[in-house]
Amino acid sequence: MKPIVNNKIISSLIINGILIATVIVMIIPMIIMLAYSLFQYPESFTAPLQFFQETPSFQNYADIFITDTFGRYFVNSLMIAIIVTIGNVFFASLCGYAFARYDFPWKHILFASVMGLMMVPQQVIMIPLYRMMVAFNWIDTFWALIVPGILAPFAVFLMRQFIQSLPSDIEDAARIDGAGELYIFFRIVLPLCKPVITVLAIYTFLGSWNSFLYPFLFTNSPEMRTLPVGLAYYIGRQSIDWGHLMAGASISAIPVLLLFILFSKKIIEGLTAGALKE
Amino acid sequence: MGNLKKIQTRYAFTFLSPWIVKLLIFWMYPLLYALYLSFTKYKSLGNTTEFIGLHNYQSIMVDPLFWKALYNTILYTLGSVPIATFFALLLAVLLNSKLSKFPSFYRAGLFLPSVTSIIVITLIFTNLYAKDGYINSLLQMIGLPHSEKGFLLETSTALMSVMAMDIWLSTGYYMMLFLAGLQSIPIDIYESAELQGANAFQKLIKITLPLLKPTLVFVLVIATIKSLQIFVEVYTMTKGGPLNSTLTVVYLIFTNAFEKTDAMGYGAALAYVLFIVIALFSYAQSKLVKNNG
Numbered sequence: 001m002k003p004i005v006n007n008k009i010i011s012s013l014i015i016n017g018i019l020i021a022t023v024i025v026m027i028i029p030m031i032i033m034l035a036y037s038l039f040q041y042p043e044s045f046t047a048p049l050q051f052f053q054e055t056p057s058f059q060n061y062a063d064i065f066i067t068d069t070f071g072r073y074f075v076n077s078l079m080i081a082i083i084v085t086i087g088n089v090f091f092a093s094l095c096g097y098a099f100a101r102y103d104f105p106w107k108h109i110l111f112a113s114v115m116g117l118m119m120v121p122q123q124v125i126m127i128p129l130y131r132m133m134v135a136f137n138w139i140d141t142f143w144a145l146i147v148p149g150i151l152a153p154f155a156v157f158l159m160r161q162f163i164q165s166l167p168s169d170i171e172d173a174a175r176i177d178g179a180g181e182l183y184i185f186f187r188i189v190l191p192l193c194k195p196v197i198t199v200l201a202i203y204t205f206l207g208s209w210n211s212f213l214y215p216f217l218f219t220n221s222p223e224m225r226t227l228p229v230g231l232a233y234y235i236g237r238q239s240i241d242w243g244h245l246m247a248g249a250s251i252s253a254i255p256v257l258l259l260f261i262l263f264s265k266k267i268i269e270g271l272t273a274g275a276l277k278e
Numbered sequence: 279m280g281n282l283k284k285i286q287t288r289y290a291f292t293f294l295s296p297w298i299v300k301l302l303i304f305w306m307y308p309l310l311y312a313l314y315l316s317f318t319k320y321k322s323l324g325n326t327t328e329f330i331g332l333h334n335y336q337s338i339m340v341d342p343l344f345w346k347a348l349y350n351t352i353l354y355t356l357g358s359v360p361i362a363t364f365f366a367l368l369l370a371v372l373l374n375s376k377l378s379k380f381p382s383f384y385r386a387g388l389f390l391p392s393v394t395s396i397i398v399i400t401l402i403f404t405n406l407y408a409k410d411g412y413i414n415s416l417l418q419m420i421g422l423p424h425s426e427k428g429f430l431l432e433t434s435t436a437l438m439s440v441m442a443m444d445i446w447l448s449t450g451y452y453m454m455l456f457l458a459g460l461q462s463i464p465i466d467i468y469e470s471a472e473l474q475g476a477n478a479f480q481k482l483i484k485i486t487l488p489l490l491k492p493t494l495v496f497v498l499v500i501a502t503i504k505s506l507q508i509f510v511e512v513y514t515m516t517k518g519g520p521l522n523s524t525l526t527v528v529y530l531i532f533t534n535a536f537e538k539t540d541a542m543g544y545g546a547a548l549a550y551v552l553f554i555v556i557a558l559f560s561y562a563q564s565k566l567v568k569n570n571g
Binding site for chain 1: 384
């Protein structure tokens with residue numbers, strides 16, 4: 001039967017054609033963003049058709065770093081993301097280990113709280129949380145931007161699932177040899193958790209770097225804004241200056257793109273690890 | 279044995295103390311406090327709280343803005359969730375087929391929008407949707423119907439434009455979930471079907487789709503929850519306008535709680551109503567999909 005070969009080629013062309021077209025649709029907006037950031041245009045000119053008549057420059061980037069406060073936003077975002085990542089990974093590992101390995105009263109209720117809170121939308125508690133931040137005097141401080149991000153229910157769940165899937169023989173042997181619980185946790189369990197910690201760290205970093213709602217609600221002064229919040233205020237201005245705005249957007253997007261290119265395998269792995277454990 | 283259990287309990291509670299603190303202070307207390315606030319009228323001027331019972335909830339039921347916001351939110355959900363899910367499933371099946379040539383390139387390309395900040399994305403699309411933005415210019419150039427004021431500034435297109443962006447944004451993420459589901463289907467099922475002469479379409483209908491049902495339920499539930507909570511897109515792109523055509527429930531909660539001085543209690547009540555709507559939707563969805571086969 002000859003047609004089968006032809007059919008295969010045609011199917012392959014259709015399948016790959018659709019996929020390539022979709023990937024292009026996904027990437028084009030990012031390219032437009034970068035193009036804007038590298039050229040200078042008259043104000044309120046949204047669709048320049050003469051992209052390649054000018055030479056690209058980093059003038060827009062220089063401008064927003066020097067005359068605007070994007071440098072500060074960048075440092076804030078980076079610092080918060082790093083601290084939240086370290087805190088989240090560390091505390092979630094501790095809690096995940098306790099849930100996975102110890103037997104204690106109220107274990108089921110406590111673990112049910114982890115599962116249940118994964119379902120509660122942020123928006124339900126945003127008002128009381130804001131009131132609490134006001135009461136704590138945490139508005140416009142790093143506390144408000146860091147503490148709510150640490151120990152996300154999903155992180156505890158992920159660590160618990162992973163640690164539970166590890167064999168416990170080594171821990172038991174160490175216990176018989178007289179090793180203390182802290183030694184076992186730090187020297188035996190944590191090193192074995194490296195794969196899941198990498199995934200969780202990347203996810204937490206991305207989540208914190210991109211997070212908008214809480215940093216937006218919990219800051220007033222420009223010095224405390226993160227990149228997404230700074231950008232959101234930039235859009236709110238009277239006339240939008242797209243060149244500079246897109247340079248700001250690129251500064252927010254480029255670290256993520258780099259991280260994604262470097263770790264895309266890990267990122268995808270983490271997604272399925274979270275999704276498929278029932 | 280009893281001693282071991284005691285030691286375990288002591289360590290467990292030491293290790294879990296951060297979670298217990300977080301649970302009590304940053305989850306239970308806010309949830310209860312929100313419930314309490316929803317029964318009060320709180321005025322930020324003078325910092326007064328007045329207990330008014332169910333009054334906020336009664337006001338919600340007769341508030342035309344709430345019904346408009348709920349209508350928009352549900353319309354948004356019913357529009358974007360099925361389309362994004364369909365595209366995601368289609369792309370996952372195509373990507374997973376033996377004929378796809380560069381699977382890791384496709385995966386990375388399609389997933390890219392999901393790791394990008396929502397603010398960055400709304401910014402780019404605000405530009406694309408503008409009157410003289412690329413989309414409108416292109417439509418004009420090839421002579422198709424186009425927007426007079428810009429897609430986000432007309433009541434007939436604003437909500438749809440935000441929806442289209444959301445479909446663009448979330449398809450890759452759901453596709454990734456479907457891919458994981460597809461890859462968990464054992465290959466020998468397909469092989470034995472091939473031996474019995476099944477073609478690609480039959481394999482898809484008889485094997486792939488039924489076995490993918492748990493993933494489908496999962497995707498539908500998280501997509502719905504996400505859509506019902508839409509806020510940032512509306513805040514940065516349209517501020518609920520024009521003429522409330524993109525007003526969503528969370529945007530209404532936000533304006534009441536943070537832009538008015540006397541409606542924080544009302545906002546808290548709205549948040550609880552939304553919480554109930556979300557719970558009902560997720561419950562109904564998982565039931566519905568379970569019963570259909």
